[in-house]
Amino acid sequence: MAAAVRTAPGPRGPGAPVLVADAVGKRFGGVQAVDGISLTMAPGERIGVIGPNGAGKTTLFKLLAGDELPTAGTVELFGQDVTRVGTARRARLGLGRTFQVSNLFRDMTVLDNVRVAARGGTPRARVFWRPQRPKDEISQRALASLESVGLSRRAQDTVADLSHGEQRQLEIAMALVTEPEILLLDEPAAGLSAVERSTLRRLIEELPRTLPILLIEHDMSLALGLTDRVMCMENGRHVVTGTPQEVRDNETVKAIYLGRRDKK
Numbered sequence: 001m002a003a004a005v006r007t008a009p010g011p012r013g014p015g016a017p018v019l020v021a022d023a024v025g026k027r028f029g030g031v032q033a034v035d036g037i038s039l040t041m042a043p044g045e046r047i048g049v050i051g052p053n054g055a056g057k058t059t060l061f062k063l064l065a066g067d068e069l070p071t072a073g074t075v076e077l078f079g080q081d082v083t084r085v086g087t088a089r090r091a092r093l094g095l096g097r098t099f100q101v102s103n104l105f106r107d108m109t110v111l112d113n114v115r116v117a118a119r120g121g122t123p124r125a126r127v128f129w130r131p132q133r134p135k136d137e138i139s140q141r142a143l144a145s146l147e148s149v150g151l152s153r154r155a156q157d158t159v160a161d162l163s164h165g166e167q168r169q170l171e172i173a174m175a176l177v178t179e180p181e182i183l184l185l186d187e188p189a190a191g192l193s194a195v196e197r198s199t200l201r202r203l204i205e206e207l208p209r210t211l212p213i214l215l216i217e218h219d220m221s222l223a224l225g226l227t228d229r230v231m232c233m234e235n236g237r238h239v240v241t242g243t244p245q246e247v248r249d250n251e252t253v254k255a256i257y258l259g260r261r262d263k264k
């Protein structure tokens, strides 16, 4: 299988937004999971999306990543309309992403998982997978990617032997090895211990500042600590967007997170 090849970039000038969601919505039967969300990401910007359980964060992530198609609104990636475009083509345009449900091949080595991701990353890629010489170009890229997330010493270990936190690091390495031009992280801290969270936080902080990152995260302190701008959602709708400090001080956000929104 061929390594991921970029298609020609769409219309994009210096400073043009890398990602634009315009009034996107998603209805599942009677549930309006996402309701008219608009979002514009500038080059190099780090945006957090927070909200309580069921707010619609993961559904929004899926609309941006291409896992789900919206029932309303549009999505543009690097100036191209990708509203009805699937995940593989978004990946070729430069979108890298992690998965909330782990997408790892648990019986393979850490290094081989990253090699598979470098070659296209789908379970289908595994059918054609053959162990490769350790010095080939894909292996070199995979090792560099593991190095960037602090996992190179685990390269030859089996994924099943990694801790939960290390598996999250590996998922990020698998996204980075595709050399994305935008990175979408879906609740990377879910289920991690406090120590694992701080490792993950450092890892994300140390990613190149030129890489735009959209971080969907239930953990408000993590999202606010890592991003330039934060959007809070509730019941599929936009509540507020602002700097981390503005969102932290927002009375509605405080009420939502303290679980007393309806009592106000």
Ligand SMILES: Nc1ncnc2c1ncn2[C@@H]1O[C@H](COP(=O)(O)OP(=O)(O)OP(=O)(O)O)[C@@H](O)[C@H]1O
Binding pocket: 028, 031, 032, 033, 051, 052, 053, 054, 055, 056, 057, 058, 059, 060, 218
């Ligand atoms: N495939 C689906 N079919 C039906 N309803 C869905 C589907 N996916 C999500 N929903 C519903 O949409 C709403 C938003 O869910 P979503 O998972 O996007 O929220 P979330 O903010 O990511 O929550 P969490 O933090 O718990 O993951 C919920 O009411 C959920 O039950």
